[in-house]
Amino acid sequence: MKLKELCEVSGCRVPTVKYYLREGLLHPGAHVNAREADYDASHVERLRLLRALREVGNLSIAAVGNVIDAIEGPSLDVHEVLGSAVHALGPAPVETTAGYAAERAEVLAYLDELGWIVAPEAPAVDLLASILARVRDFWGQGADVHVFDRYARAIDGLAAGDLDVIGDLGDLESTIRRMVVGTVLWDNAIIALRRLAAENQSRRRYTSLSAQASARKRAHHPPPASPD
Amino acid sequence: MKLKELCEVSGCRVPTVKYYLREGLLHPGAHVNAREADYDASHVERLRLLRALREVGNLSIAAVGNVIDAIEGPSLDVHEVLGSAVHALGPAPVETTAGYAAERAEVLAYLDELGWIVAPEAPAVDLLASILARVRDFWGQGADVHVFDRYARAIDGLAAGDLDVIGDLGDLESTIRRMVVGTVLWDNAIIALRRLAAENQSRRRYTSLSAQASARKRAHHPPPASPD
Numbered sequence: 001m002k003l004k005e006l007c008e009v010s011g012c013r014v015p016t017v018k019y020y021l022r023e024g025l026l027h028p029g030a031h032v033n034a035r036e037a038d039y040d041a042s043h044v045e046r047l048r049l050l051r052a053l054r055e056v057g058n059l060s061i062a063a064v065g066n067v068i069d070a071i072e073g074p075s076l077d078v079h080e081v082l083g084s085a086v087h088a089l090g091p092a093p094v095e096t097t098a099g100y101a102a103e104r105a106e107v108l109a110y111l112d113e114l115g116w117i118v119a120p121e122a123p124a125v126d127l128l129a130s131i132l133a134r135v136r137d138f139w140g141q142g143a144d145v146h147v148f149d150r151y152a153r154a155i156d157g158l159a160a161g162d163l164d165v166i167g168d169l170g171d172l173e174s175t176i177r178r179m180v181v182g183t184v185l186w187d188n189a190i191i192a193l194r195r196l197a198a199e200n201q202s203r204r205r206y207t208s209l210s211a212q213a214s215a216r217k218r219a220h221h222p223p224p225a226s227p228d
Numbered sequence: 229m230k231l232k233e234l235c236e237v238s239g240c241r242v243p244t245v246k247y248y249l250r251e252g253l254l255h256p257g258a259h260v261n262a263r264e265a266d267y268d269a270s271h272v273e274r275l276r277l278l279r280a281l282r283e284v285g286n287l288s289i290a291a292v293g294n295v296i297d298a299i300e301g302p303s304l305d306v307h308e309v310l311g312s313a314v315h316a317l318g319p320a321p322v323e324t325t326a327g328y329a330a331e332r333a334e335v336l337a338y339l340d341e342l343g344w345i346v347a348p349e350a351p352a353v354d355l356l357a358s359i360l361a362r363v364r365d366f367w368g369q370g371a372d373v374h375v376f377d378r379y380a381r382a383i384d385g386l387a388a389g390d391l392d393v394i395g396d397l398g399d400l401e402s403t404i405r406r407m408v409v410g411t412v413l414w415d416n417a418i419i420a421l422r423r424l425a426a427e428n429q430s431r432r433r434y435t436s437l438s439a440q441a442s443a444r445k446r447a448h449h450p451p452p453a454s455p456d
Binding site: 052056078079082083086091111115116117118119122123124125127128131134135138139148150151152154155156157158159160161162163179181183185186187188189190191192193194195196197198199200201202203205206 | 280284306307310311314319339343344345346347350351352353355356359362363366367376378379380382383384385386387388389390391407409411413414415416417418419420421422423424425426427428429430431433434
């Protein structure tokens with residue numbers, strides 16, 4: 001197919017496709033003449049992946065380049081290639097003023113205890129360590145890494161089901177695309193569902209307590225002068 | 229206590245406390261003389277809340293103002309005040325090119341079906357609608373709102389437990405603080421745990437399939453000319 005049709009089929013704009021070609025993220029089409037090239041299904045698949053990484057994963061062009069390098073690199077380990085794609089998505093650690101080397105070691109020991117084997121450089125390890133530091137900051141230094149138990153157990157079961165949804169390997173690029181789209185959309189879906197479930201639970205629990213609690217609500221009367 | 233001690237106890241810097249006083253987010257202390265004021269436990273509690281909203285919730289000063297207005301406003305409904313604080317945290321909808329009015333209606337009907345009673349203006353409703361639009365964009369228009377079933381069921385049970393952790397109402401400001409900190413930290417913890425669980429599951433499932441899949445890995449040989 002020609003460039004115009006490739007754009008229609010993939011849902012990408014012409015300048016975007018040309019940009020991907022220049023950056024080497026999309027392999028060139030077969031040479032037809034000085035002005036035209038012929039594109040095939042492999043180009044459509046790659047553009048779908050690039051679109052997912054950019055639009056859903058919000059990845060920078062540099063991060064997209066790393067994913068494509070992993071796909072085209074010499075590694076024969078699918079898990080490793082998938083891992084590099086998912087690691088590129090982040091998540092970034094929660095900003096924290098203190099370092100959290102101790103928490104990082106605790107998180108790694110905890111994962112070991114759960115029997116979860118993950119790459120120690122997975123960004124989620126850093127995120128979890130920074131959360132543990134934050135929990136201690138706000139709820140006291142006694143907070144233990146096992147505060148995550150309830151969610152860890154529930155999520156372990158759900159994650160196996162996620163892979164069932166993603167399904168068989170098939171083509172590597174489409175597997176990565178489904179994995180990236182699934183990871184990002186499901187992250188957000190879980191946050192949304194949890195907020196809604198919490199709001200519903202809070203309504204059930206707290207509405208009846210309102211009168212009681214409103215008595216505790218301080219009406220403050222500022223003094224006329226406000227020195228500081 | 230004096231300003232200096234208030235800063236030490238609350239973990240806030242002096243210029244920050246003065247800024248909160250100027251913005252009316254912190255009520256003035258009792259007038260001692262022209263240069264000094266006396267602060268009490270209510271100031272410490274308020275500063276802890278402000279710090280949680282700013283540092284953990286990443287809220288703008290305007291959004292923090294809305295939460296404080298809700299606390300000091302006439303509403304006697306604790307659930308409503310907590311809701312306004314949690315709504316201020318977002319989440320923002322996933323960016324999407326198309327509108328998603330149809331998806332929004334489907335999400336509201338779905339919540340009804342789940343028996344979850346939430347404010348229709350909850351930002352999580354918009355987020356879930358935008359995710360459904362995205363799912364259709366990437367997985368076909370046939371995707372149904374019930375794709376969320378698996379997670380909705382699991383999360384409903386977990387959310388009830390979250391409120392057990394947050395505990396009794398006690399003072400309204402400390403309840404809001406625990407709710408905001410809990411909401412944000414747990415959002416992130418769940419994302420981190422899900423990434424790690426997925427990585428572990430992916431390793432178990434895909435490592436053995438590597439050899440098989442690597443055969444499918446296209447090594448592409450770009451032609452010498454690269455017309456576009």
